[in-house]
Amino acid sequence: MRIGxxxxxxxxxxxxxxxxxxxxxxxVAAACLVLLPFVANDYWLYMACLVAIxxxxxxxxxxxxxxxxxxxxxxxxxMGLGAYTVAILQIRWGTPLLLNLLAGGVVAMLGGVVVGVxxxxxxxLYLAIVTIAATFIAHFLFANLEFTGGTxxxxxxPGRLFxxxxxxxxxxxxxxxxxxxxxxxGAANLFRTxxxxxxxxxxxxxxxxxxxxxxxxxxxxxxxxLSSFYAGVAGGLWAYFFRVITPESFPLSMSIFFLAAIIVxxxxxxxGSILGAVFMTMVPEVLKLVFDLLPASxxxxxxxxxxxxxxxxxxIVGFLIFEPLGLAEMWRRIxxxxxxxxxxx
Amino acid sequence: xxxxxYLFEVCLTGLAGGGLYALxxxxxxxxxxxxxxxxxxxxxxxxxxxxxxxTFAAMWALxxxxxxxxxxxxxxxxxxxxxRLVIRPLLGEPPISAFMVTVGLGSILVGLVEIIWGADQRxxxxxMPTKPVMVGDAFLAPKVFWGAVIAAVFxxxxxxxxxxxRGGVALRATASxxxxxxxxxxxxxxxxxxxxxxxxxxxxxxxxxxxxxxxxSSSMGVFGLSVLVVxxxxxxxxxxxxxxxxLIVGLVEGLAAAYLGGEFKLLATFVVLVxxxxxxxxxxxxxxxxxxx
Numbered sequence: 001m002r003i004g005x006x007x008x009x010x011x012x013x014x015x016x017x018x019x020x021x022x023x024x025x026x027x028v029a030a031a032c033l034v035l036l037p038f039v040a041n042d043y044w045l046y047m048a049c050l051v052a053i054x055x056x057x058x059x060x061x062x063x064x065x066x067x068x069x070x071x072x073x074x075x076x077x078x079m080g081l082g083a084y085t086v087a088i089l090q091i092r093w094g095t096p097l098l099l100n101l102l103a104g105g106v107v108a109m110l111g112g113v114v115v116g117v118x119x120x121x122x123x124x125l126y127l128a129i130v131t132i133a134a135t136f137i138a139h140f141l142f143a144n145l146e147f148t149g150g151t152x153x154x155x156x157x158p159g160r161l162f163x164x165x166x167x168x169x170x171x172x173x174x175x176x177x178x179x180x181x182x183x184x185x186g187a188a189n190l191f192r193t194x195x196x197x198x199x200x201x202x203x204x205x206x207x208x209x210x211x212x213x214x215x216x217x218x219x220x221x222x223x224x225x226l227s228s229f230y231a232g233v234a235g236g237l238w239a240y241f242f243r244v245i246t247p248e249s250f251p252l253s254m255s256i257f258f259l260a261a262i263i264v265x266x267x268x269x270x271x272g273s274i275l276g277a278v279f280m281t282m283v284p285e286v287l288k289l290v291f292d293l294l295p296a297s298x299x300x301x302x303x304x305x306x307x308x309x310x311x312x313x314x315x316i317v318g319f320l321i322f323e324p325l326g327l328a329e330m331w332r333r334i335x336x337x338x339x340x341x342x343x344x345x
Numbered sequence: 346x347x348x349x350x351y352l353f354e355v356c357l358t359g360l361a362g363g364g365l366y367a368l369x370x371x372x373x374x375x376x377x378x379x380x381x382x383x384x385x386x387x388x389x390x391x392x393x394x395x396x397x398x399x400t401f402a403a404m405w406a407l408x409x410x411x412x413x414x415x416x417x418x419x420x421x422x423x424x425x426x427x428x429r430l431v432i433r434p435l436l437g438e439p440p441i442s443a444f445m446v447t448v449g450l451g452s453i454l455v456g457l458v459e460i461i462w463g464a465d466q467r468x469x470x471x472x473m474p475t476k477p478v479m480v481g482d483a484f485l486a487p488k489v490f491w492g493a494v495i496a497a498v499f500x501x502x503x504x505x506x507x508x509x510x511r512g513g514v515a516l517r518a519t520a521s522x523x524x525x526x527x528x529x530x531x532x533x534x535x536x537x538x539x540x541x542x543x544x545x546x547x548x549x550x551x552x553x554x555x556x557x558x559x560x561x562s563s564s565m566g567v568f569g570l571s572v573l574v575v576x577x578x579x580x581x582x583x584x585x586x587x588x589x590x591x592l593i594v595g596l597v598e599g600l601a602a603a604y605l606g607g608e609f610k611l612l613a614t615f616v617v618l619v620x621x622x623x624x625x626x627x628x629x630x631x632x633x634x635x636x637x638x
Binding site: 065071118121122123124125126128129130132133136137140143144207256259260263303305306307308309310311312313314315316317320321324 | 383431434435438440441442444445446448449450451452453454455456457458459460464570573574577581608609611612615616618619622623626627628634636
């Protein structure tokens with residue numbers, strides 16, 4: 001609880017953004033996001049799109065793992081479901097882009113519900129392993145079914161939205177970033193509703209939640225469904241972004257990446273999904289830039305991928321040991337420091 | 346017409362491979378029983394053992410009787426180090442933290458192996474007899490057979506040790522009730538270290554065997570996935586479960602690979618896993634948690 005924010009009504013207490021400073025910064029951030037495509041070069045726009053897709057997927061995983069407490073290592077599989085749905089719709093029938101994305105989300109959601117069915121009986125880490133199983137089964141289906149194009153996968157033409165061909169990062173940015181923002185807003189608002197609060201109750205103690213009148217199976221499935229819907233839409237965006245989808249595009253390590261992102265960012269916090277996804281996507285890139293700066297004569301380049309692995313692992317380990325609440329908690333600490341600054345800190 | 350001889354051969358190979366799973370699963374269950382940590386890095390520990398053996402036997406050219414114990418001991422030290430540095434600070438944290446920390450650990454180990462030894466596949470020096478083994482009319486690859494024999498010997502040794510050795514009794518006491526173990530004067534943190542050391546040593550043994558059958562590479566950790574399936578099918582905290590499920594999973598993998606094709610191997614095991622979990626959510630022999638409010 002911060003000082004200096006007096007709340008006089010429940011509406012004010014439940015508001016997403018509660019102070020004037022916060023709203024001002026939000027406007028600044030929105031302005032930056034609008035201006036970014038006009039000042040950034042292709043590389044940074046590419047990264048921005050990728051980051052936004054990862055944010056959308058992390059936000060979905062955070063609903064399931066951070067808020068409902070069901071550990072999932074199947075996020076990549078659900079993204080794959082969404083991506084394949086979008087690609088198949090686009091290639092076979094050329095249906096409109098937004099409809100495809102929605103369909104991708106819905107198909108992934110159905111997949112999530114199917115994977116979630118064991119969640120009432122199977123708990124904790126047993127459940128995590130079931131989601132790993134789902135990843136492998138999905139991979140097998142992608143690689144062996146007729147209409148998913150087998151191991152060579154699918155490649156698709158750029159999507160079209162309002163008559164504009166989405167073939168550059170600049171154009172895709174205007175699709176991906178607003179959609180991600182919309183999804184984030186949805187996720188943040190979810191936890192002001194009965195459903196979201198039921199999720200939190202389930203996370204804290206599922207039996208108590210049931211005693212309080214929350215039907216466990218329905219809400220756990222809902223959580224799985226919502227989370228995979230996010231993954232599916234993110235996967236659909238991913239498909240439009242890369243336009244080539246193979247079974248290898250969605251490996252288990254990608255699911256681990258998303259889990260790592262929400263751990264590093266902060267579980268059970270929408271801000272955490274954002275910070276975590278940004279951080280985890282940018283670290284390897286920054287590392288690559290650092291390696292590019294090193295003298296080219298040495299064969300250090302072969303070290304890049306192992307060093308990435310080590311840093312990836314070290315980040316997970318380090319955050320879990322030293323900052324279990326993640327970047328979101330660091331952010332809160334910084335904010336608190338500046339809250340009444342310079343009069344008090 | 347079914348070829349019974351071939352089926353028998355496939356089953357034998359599968360069971361022998363299952364013996365290796367059982368050994369690695371035992372390493373996993375030891376840690377889980379004592380510390381309640383789900384060690385997803387078990388495959389990477391196997392890999393580390395294999396590479397340490399490679400270093401001692403192939404690079405430093407030590408004789409085998411020295412290289413194997415040295416690799417196992419070094420792995421044990423690695424296990425102790427991991428426990429002390431990474432697992433100990435997370436005591437009392439929610440299980441997902443410990444679980445994720447081992448994921449991070451696995452990533453670090455793979456990175457280290459790639460930096461030190463490179464990402465290419467290596468062959469371990471041969472140390473097992475190469476004469477084909479015949480069981481009845483069935484042919485069994487010698488490495489697989491002797492690997493299974495070594496695994497069985499080690500499993501038996503571990504079971505005996507934990508039945509009669511004081512440290513083993515302390516470990517079992519800690520597993521059944523931590524607070525009570527403290528009360529009777531057991532140094533519980535030391536038991537935690539012990540379990541990691543022993544587990545890493547067992548992982549190294551199976552890593553050496555697995556490596557000498559199929560070579561070692563930085564992607565050897567995939568073996569850990571099958572081990573994970575084994576322990577989940579058997580029940581996380583059950584030694585008997587690890588052994589039985591090891592054989593079952595080995596058998597299923599062998600049959601799937603022989604009759605359906607190699608790409609069905611993982612699929613079949615995961616389908617078995619999901620099937621068994623639907624019927625028995627705590628695995629075949631796992632302890633059912635009784636939850637109270």
